[in-house]
Amino acid sequence: MKIALLSMAMIGSQLVTPVSDRVPQLNVEATCKATVATDKAMGLDLAQSFDDCMRDENAAQQQLTTVWLANSTELRNRCEGEATAGGNDSYVDLLICMQMADWVKSPSSGPRLKGASKNRNN
Template sequence: MLIYLPIVLFATLPLTAVADNVPKFDIAQECKSEGGSTVMQEHCAGDEAQARDQLEPLWVQSAAADRAVCIKETSMDGSPSYVELLTCLEMARDVKKTSK
């Protein structure tokens, strides 16, 4: 009877996956890790915020596998970046377009 327990547990989980939402990155930390003057850090923060806004519609359209790979790649150095994540997902999308 206990062998069915995992099936019951998985069947009761919500259908919405956690990865359906754009991850939350610490923009200030990312820009501070890049160094530079206050003006450069403010410019960095602006770029990151703009990339986050552009990322939202692309995120929903991207395959879960592409999202997972891109999150892993952009988080390797400990300071994930929306700019890098956006670029990665755009490249994955473009590769799929050209291979059709």
């Protein structure tokens, strides 16, 4: 009996993917419903529809599947915490957090902006 349980435990442990190795499951439906209700209560002329919100969240979730493992566990945990703060789960927020961290690590090599020069009119 003990051997059978040990064998099953060993087999089962190989099938389990650590939580941090996959994009978390977020309740974005509740967030989208709350966003629509807030927009309606505020009387916004260009309020986001539930369908548009869900489309954005699903697109962000798909993008996350390609970048999730390319980032450190520490960053994934930090961004997940930010994306779920206050009970407003959002794949869009999670993706933006990870993209911002990536940008900070390697800012674009575009031209640097220059401020006003003391010698401009000389």
